Amino acid sequence: MRTMRFDILTLFPEMFYSPFEKSIIKRAIISKLIGIRVHNIRDFTKDKHRTTDDYPFGGGEGMVMKPEPIIEGIEVIKKEHQDARVILMTPQGVQFSQAEAKRLTSYKNLILVCGRYEGFDERIREFWVDEEISIGDYVLTGGELATMVVIDAVARLLPGVLGNDGSTDSFYQGILEYPQYTRPRFYRGKNVPEILLSGNHAKIARWRRKESLKRTSARRPDLLKKVMLSPEDDKLLAEISNDSDQELRR
Numbered sequence: 001m002r003t004m005r006f007d008i009l010t011l012f013p014e015m016f017y018s019p020f021e022k023s024i025i026k027r028a029i030i031s032k033l034i035g036i037r038v039h040n041i042r043d044f045t046k047d048k049h050r051t052t053d054d055y056p057f058g059g060g061e062g063m064v065m066k067p068e069p070i071i072e073g074i075e076v077i078k079k080e081h082q083d084a085r086v087i088l089m090t091p092q093g094v095q096f097s098q099a100e101a102k103r104l105t106s107y108k109n110l111i112l113v114c115g116r117y118e119g120f121d122e123r124i125r126e127f128w129v130d131e132e133i134s135i136g137d138y139v140l141t142g143g144e145l146a147t148m149v150v151i152d153a154v155a156r157l158l159p160g161v162l163g164n165d166g167s168t169d170s171f172y173q174g175i176l177e178y179p180q181y182t183r184p185r186f187y188r189g190k191n192v193p194e195i196l197l198s199g200n201h202a203k204i205a206r207w208r209r210k211e212s213l214k215r216t217s218a219r220r221p222d223l224l225k226k227v228m229l230s231p232e233d234d235k236l237l238a239e240i241s242n243d244s245d246q247e248l249r250r
């Protein structure tokens, strides 16, 4: 068993306490499947006022994160983990996805750098940063929430962190998940589909695959273009389009 280590550089270490002290992530830490250390960027400043940001050269709005505390913080962490991969959280990065989460599981150590203010001094990128990640096309007040998203998505893919291996996840297979039901069987006039109670596993599997394809084609047709479909899937998709034609004619 190996422990995947996450080192976080942030100006707000407290933001991480609650999310990582709960549920699955906490269990993964206790069982040493992952290790998370939060470092305060301010601890790597050397001036009396512990300054982490400053005015931008050339003028303009907002403040810029100074290079020295972040670069020296990365170097201190790297002394312990030379091969750690350094990731800068920024809306300018490569867009995060399930495939990116899977890719990151191959590293033993990640250093995640969270920015605040208007941005980073460009030299931070030039010294140690291996890659930049964005969690989506919107701007957050800082990289902390983005870092939590990345750690959560990566950690749950590591062997042993979840009860199952995640292989039935939506996105793992490239399409959306089928509808799930549990008890009660009858609720406010909406009943659980009969087929799920039939005990016929082959029929249930076919129904689920068809529902997954139906949902994906309605909500995320872009995913259907990227995924490898079997001849059986093509048949199910033909049925789905037939069903909806009939629905329209009704």
Ligand code: ADE
Pocket (backbone or CB within 6 Å): 089, 090, 091, 133, 134, 135, 136, 137, 138, 139, 140, 141, 142, 143, 146
């Ligand atoms: N910091 C601010 N916005 C961000 C985003 N969308 N992704 C990653 N880091 C960020």
